[in-house]
Amino acid sequence: MALCLTGIAAAAVLRGAVGAPDTAASMPAGIVFALALLAVAIAAGWRPGRPRVAAAAIGIAGGGALIGTWLLSHGAPGLQLSPINAGLALWTPIVALVAIAEEVAIRGALFTAVRSGHGDSAALVVTTVLFAAMHVPLYGIGSLPLDLAAGLLLGGLRIVSGGVLAPAVAHVLADLAGGWLL
Amino acid sequence: MTARRGWGVVFVALVALTLVWRFLPSGSPPIYDGECIADPYETLGSSPAPMPASTTFPVAATFPASEVLTGETPPQAQILMETGTFTNSTRVTVSIAPVAAPSLKPPNGTIEGNVYRFSALNASGTELEPTSASVPVYIILRGLTSSPAPVIDRFNGTAWTPLSTLNAGCGNTFEVTSSKLGEFAAVSPGGGKAAPPPSSGGFPAVAIIGALALLLIIVVAVLFTLERRRNATP
Numbered sequence: 001m002a003l004c005l006t007g008i009a010a011a012a013v014l015r016g017a018v019g020a021p022d023t024a025a026s027m028p029a030g031i032v033f034a035l036a037l038l039a040v041a042i043a044a045g046w047r048p049g050r051p052r053v054a055a056a057a058i059g060i061a062g063g064g065a066l067i068g069t070w071l072l073s074h075g076a077p078g079l080q081l082s083p084i085n086a087g088l089a090l091w092t093p094i095v096a097l098v099a100i101a102e103e104v105a106i107r108g109a110l111f112t113a114v115r116s117g118h119g120d121s122a123a124l125v126v127t128t129v130l131f132a133a134m135h136v137p138l139y140g141i142g143s144l145p146l147d148l149a150a151g152l153l154l155g156g157l158r159i160v161s162g163g164v165l166a167p168a169v170a171h172v173l174a175d176l177a178g179g180w181l182l
Numbered sequence: 183m184t185a186r187r188g189w190g191v192v193f194v195a196l197v198a199l200t201l202v203w204r205f206l207p208s209g210s211p212p213i214y215d216g217e218c219i220a221d222p223y224e225t226l227g228s229s230p231a232p233m234p235a236s237t238t239f240p241v242a243a244t245f246p247a248s249e250v251l252t253g254e255t256p257p258q259a260q261i262l263m264e265t266g267t268f269t270n271s272t273r274v275t276v277s278i279a280p281v282a283a284p285s286l287k288p289p290n291g292t293i294e295g296n297v298y299r300f301s302a303l304n305a306s307g308t309e310l311e312p313t314s315a316s317v318p319v320y321i322i323l324r325g326l327t328s329s330p331a332p333v334i335d336r337f338n339g340t341a342w343t344p345l346s347t348l349n350a351g352c353g354n355t356f357e358v359t360s361s362k363l364g365e366f367a368a369v370s371p372g373g374g375k376a377a378p379p380p381s382s383g384g385f386p387a388v389a390i391i392g393a394l395a396l397l398l399i400i401v402v403a404v405l406f407t408l409e410r411r412r413n414a415t416p
Contacts, residue, residue, distance in 0.1 A: 065196055073203035124191065135215050140349030142357075145202045147215070153195035159188030175215060
């Protein structure tokens, strides 16, 4: 578990180093970060399971919930799809890759490592706090409550579905909504 | 933990999300994370020029919660307003415009990026301010870097005042609350930069960082392998 945490932290530091001075906007930093996280997960022994339709459906519902709570508070009027351009076309797969890598490393490898020694509750707390904390350098302290709540939801999806697919699908949908919806 | 308790976690998280979104200033941060799309910073006097923004709000019993933002990605200047921020007995026009920096320098550093004038005018052209300090406006400006983090200063025509500044996320954006409009700018402590750094080829830096990334991944993989072997040993 300690090495898993260290590896994820190292990946986050690496992302900051590659992406400075504007890490959140750096696509190369996002790619390096995602690859580092996947390497950490694979080194920790994580392997993909057989995808299940039910898990994918739970993930889609979870993504809908993540986006829906935002729409509920901000209102849908004026909402529209962003115009497709080269930037968005490049951004989309990178964001999806980063989201999947985060889920594989955090709610895949790390969750399993913590759960094996300390149970589901501890795994939920550790992964939720880590998920929120690693986004603070990118999006500021104001993002902490939002990412804590989002991390809790993704952790809940992980427990309900028994795998990474559901939180990964939800995470990808929510992140892509940030770019595709105006 | 059972699936039933897992659904309980999901329910609690949904309630928390709804509450968090309800009380966050609108527009910040964007939905969760994801790499943000950030165009190069547009500096006043360069081409393309930075964009102004203006929205006219019709007469209403209460000024609506709203936002005005410039057209860049992400916007280089934004103002978020709560319900009742301005007296709305006549139409109100809220504007953002990049302006030339005053000759007076901020006391806490160097202006980075543009100075933006935020104003609200009623139908007769009278300048408005927020009706009370309890309904401040949120001013969000894009800086050129997050390290060192800039401070947003307000210029009242005679002096610059540094304001308590929060990192607002994507694209080096920073946020302050203010009970007054006026001119605002991101101020870099110390030297700062007056314009975005020119793009350099950067191949050596990319190569070095890539090599470091590879080295780090190898080190982590080796450590994991050692740990797993140790754990496997009876």
